[in-house]
Every structure is written in C-alpha cells, then in structure tokens.
Amino acid sequence: MADKRKWVRMSEVAAAAKVSTMTVSRVLRAPGKVRPETSSRVEAAIRKLGYVPDEAAGALSSRRSRIIGALVSTLGGSFFASTVDGLSQTLREAGYQLLLATTNYTPEIEDDSIVAMLAHRPDGLVLTSTQHTDVAHRRLKRAGIPIVELWELPDAPIDSAVGFSNRAAGKAMTEFLAGAGHQRIGFIGRSARYDKRGQMRRAGYTDALDDRRLHDPRVVAVAGRGDDQSVGAVGLADLLARWGDTTAMFCSSDSVALGALSEARRRGLAVPEDVAIAGFGDFEMASENGLALTTVRVPGFAIGEEAARLLLQRGNGQASGRQVIDLGFEIVRRRTA
Amino acid sequence: MADKRKWVRMSEVAAAAKVSTMTVSRVLRAPGKVRPETSSRVEAAIRKLGYVPDEAAGALSSRRSRIIGALVSTLGGSFFASTVDGLSQTLREAGYQLLLATTNYTPEIEDDSIVAMLAHRPDGLVLTSTQHTDVAHRRLKRAGIPIVELWELPDAPIDSAVGFSNRAAGKAMTEFLAGAGHQRIGFIGRSARYDKRGQMRRAGYTDALDDRRLHDPRVVAVAGRGDDQSVGAVGLADLLARWGDTTAMFCSSDSVALGALSEARRRGLAVPEDVAIAGFGDFEMASENGLALTTVRVPGFAIGEEAARLLLQRGNGQASGRQVIDLGFEIVRRRTA
C-alpha cells in the first residue's frame, strides 16, 4: 500500500518562498493582489513541493466549501445521468465539486441524505425529487443556502427551479398525435406511486383530449416495479384488450415505448401504420439510427448546466433570488408516429 | 432568499446538555463510550437545537474526511451510471459521501480533477478510466490513500481494482457465436481512440477466432464520435459491403447492436436467421421485452458496491493491501443470436 504521507502544508510553501502563508493564500485565491515576482516565487515553491491546498481547512475558515450537493433518485433510469453530467462539468469549470447522493426513490433516505450533505456545508443543493417530507422541507429552508429543484416547474418551489413542464409536454405530444389525424389515442405509463412525473405527462394527455373534445381517455397504468420495457409490453397488450381500435399510443418514456414497440412487432402490427407509438425523453436509443422513435426531447444536460450556473452566480453574491427557469421541450418527429 | 443562518455548534449542544464537547462528539462517533443517561440528554439537545455536525471541521481534526472521490468519464453512456449508483448506495449506508467528477474522456481534465479531489482529502478514490498520464499516476501514488480502478483488470494496477476481463468477455461471446454454428463472424466497434475497452473485447474476439482456427477476422472500426447507433448502422453496412457472407456480428456494446439491428431491418434482413447480432453490456433495453438482445451481462452495479466495500474496509485499517477482484460476466442468450 502507498505510504502514509503527510501532506505539504501551506506554511511549508510559505517558508520555501520566504513569504507568509497569507501571501501563498492570496496567490491561490486572488492572484491579482500579489506582486508578480512574489507570485512566481510562490508558484515555483508550490510546484516544487507538490502542494495541494486543503479545501476542508479553507472551507472551515472561509465558510465557503465550494461544494454543491446533488440528490438524485437514481442514475440508472436514463433520465438524470445527463443532468449530472451537465452539473458536474459546469461546476468543475468553476472550481466547484459535486457531492452526489442517490435516494432510490425513498423519502427516508432522502431525508438522511439531506442531513449528510448539509454536514459538509455545501454552498448549494440540487434536488431531482418532486416531493419532500416536511422535515426535509424545513431543514432545507433553515440551511440558508441556495436550493435548486430540477426537472419540473413546481408551483411552490423551495427556492429556485430549472426544468420544463411535464404536463405541457404531455399535452404537446398528444396534440401532435391528434394533429396527425389520430382520434383514438391511448396512454401507457406506471401507476402514480412510482412515477410522479409520468402522472403529470398523463395529465397533459388528458388536457389535450379535453381541449379537442375527444372525451375518450384510454389510460393504462401498469402497477409494480417491473422494468420499463415490460411496462410498455403489457401496457400495449392491456390497451388493445380494452380498446381494440386504438390507433396511437403515447408512452410515458422512451424505454416504455421500446417495450410497446417490441410487443407490437410480436403481434405483427405495423408501426406506425397499424399503431403509432410515441415516447418521451429522447434517450439515445430513440435516435434515427436506433428506434427512430417519435418522442419529446427534454433538455437533460442543459438542466444540469443551468442549475450549476444559477448556484454559482448566487454564490458570488449576485443573489438574484428565487427563479423558476423553464427550459422547454421539443417534439421530435421520427418514424414511429 | 433563505436567511444567512448561523449553524448550531457542538459547544452549544454541549452547553444545553451540560456536558463537554468531547462528550457530544463521543455520542455521535462512539456511542458505546458514553453512559446511556448522558447519551440521551445529549441526543435530546441535538434534536432540540437541530444540530448538524460540521464534517469539514471533523475531517480537519481527525484526518478522515469520510469522502470517497470518483472519477468517471461520463454518466451518459449507460455503462457507468449503475456503478455510481452502487457506489453511492453502499457508501451512504456506511456514512460516507461520494464526490463525483466527470472527465469527458479528456486526460487533462482527469489530471485537474484528481487534484481537485485530493484537495478535499478523500479517504479513497475510484477511477473508471483505463489510462492515466504520468503526472496523474505519480499524484495518485503519493496521495497515500486507497485507489480502486473499475471495469477492468489492469496488468499493473495503481493499487486495487474491481471489474472483469473485457478481453475474456469478448472471447466468450465470440465462442458462443461460433458454438452456435457460425463460421464467418464479424466485429463492429469504434476505433481505438474513443473506446479502449472495446478494443480489449475485440482482442478477445480475435483470440477466439485464433483458438478455433477460424483465421478470418472481419473487423469494422468506425471512426469519429458519432452516437453508438450510427456506429452500429454504418458498421453493419461496411461489414456486409466487405464480407457479404457474414452470418454473425458481435457489437462492442448494446447500443451499437441496436444500430446494427435497425440497419438490418431496413435492409430486410431477418435476425437471427440472416444475420445474428450480439451486443455487450446487457443494458436495460436489451431485456426480453425490449430488444431481446443476446449479449454479455456485466456486473455494473456490483462493481460499484464492491469498490465501496474495498475502500471502506481499508479505511477501517483492515489494510488488506492491493487486490484485483474479478466479478466476471455472463453470456445472456436471447433472441438475436
């Protein structure tokens, strides 16, 4: 194993450069405030000794940790991975670090994780869950740091939010389908318990139907925690069993759409001729050379970037206050609808 | 904006419970060493005041940050997301936090990120890249903390490693295909620059061919950074253009296989009757109700869990030294080959 090396301290760098620790500190944090010659002497010493500043000590002293915490339900489900990529990339460029915790859709874990994050005194916090317990809410408010909720536009945000309206997106896709001539449109998703945002998209689906006086909702909500593909496959089966004349179906995610697509194929149904199938998310697999899936593109990466920017500018004192930023979405027409 | 609240300090808790800060500290870190009555008085004070310990201060004093750093090229590509989930979950259960940085496959960013992580004095570091610059290597060795490399079994690990042999996996799948009667097997992947691990799988493919005296390698290495589906689609096209009688193709990932699958369909080729197609990774989309793709299942989540365990037990002084843990892989036969 590697040796238990003692880290080089700032005072050692200072000694080597024949200056005080304050000067070293300034060279690192505010280079403009140090005479160039002094600066380069210090920099030489830093390089020579391989000095790596201790951020924890700096944080303790300055009360700024340069850490942003992020709570994500899971990275596996295709939705949040790109957001975390965007966050991480933007934060890194600004010299900040990302502390990540996954909550596995469990409120108690989220509560505990919030405390665990706060223990590191982050300069900001990012949340992807839609609902928080009362304790969580109170703790977050009390923390006195910027909070950004992602992937939704909450009616009552804790602080700020960056996302888009899942409901509007659901409505837009349904209108696209109706506009393409479909009169009997179904919706396939999970039951509410495991997919709050899917429910919002479904609400949008209903909105569109109502608007068009197409009062014929055909919703299949698959229960349980099976994988998305199974949801799509049994969803299509159920939908057709109950409403055999359905001509289009809107799936609550691209991976659900994949399941529906493969079940349709199994049944010898042509897509989009016999049934049109639309997804949600524009995951990589939906691309032209993949499933060529008609879907809703959502700005996952951009949400991460924007959240980071918001947090950073707030950290710089540009306390622009609460903001709810709508990054929109886009219907992507490909070949399944 | 939320108020600039001052955090409750341990000394305030101590005062409220009429004990010293050391006793509070013990209640938190070593509850066994405090008399039960004292303990509950302290706990009451903690709850009443809403005290959240400052980990940064604790880390400074104890020289243990309870932070593990992770460097990942990207979360978007389906491969590492589940590993980070596994890491994060296991670490959380042990009271550790995960500091995450994405390197975007860029060595310079990786080098900078290593320094940025070390600045937080993590108790361990996890890497998913296969190659590191010399500076990186030296810095990591000097850091004197446990390092775990993931998703491969390096010949010369920096410290420990958890993964499986990409080469053996590539060989196994090729043998599976040959065993199913295929004599003319192709390989579709990216050029080495953007996919080192794919190259190892390809080496395994060649190994298998050599073993079987099938000296007829048919490799298409698609250049550029296009998405995986395009790689698969142009890969299949190229492969068939150069070796029209190919009966099976092994794709370097499931998403590449999806591209090949859709190109095959476009050409009216039946899978697996006209061409068999195999993937790698067993991503969610490969499932029975999805693509029903024959593929290689790799233990992504388990790699994260195991890495966390390794790091944690090392942190507890059980310095079991360098280890290279092979978590294996598994051929999953579904319906495309």
Next chain:
DNA sequence: TTGAAAGCGTTACCAA
C-alpha cells in the same frame, strides 16, 4: 503589497 494574530468547529490526547 505583505504580514501577524485570531479564529473556523471539530477530535486526539491525556488527565481526572
């Protein structure tokens, strides 16, 4: 432009 001293909030160490 530079430096000295006093913390920041915790835990290690030793004593009671």
Next chain:
DNA sequence: TTGGTAACGCTTTCAA
C-alpha cells in the same frame, strides 16, 4: 465515564 487543552490547515481581519 468525562473533561481540558491543543492541535488540524486554512482565511479573515486589521495593521504595517
């Protein structure tokens, strides 16, 4: 079982 004191490595603040 509990407590006092001295770090931990940096930055703030104020002075030179």
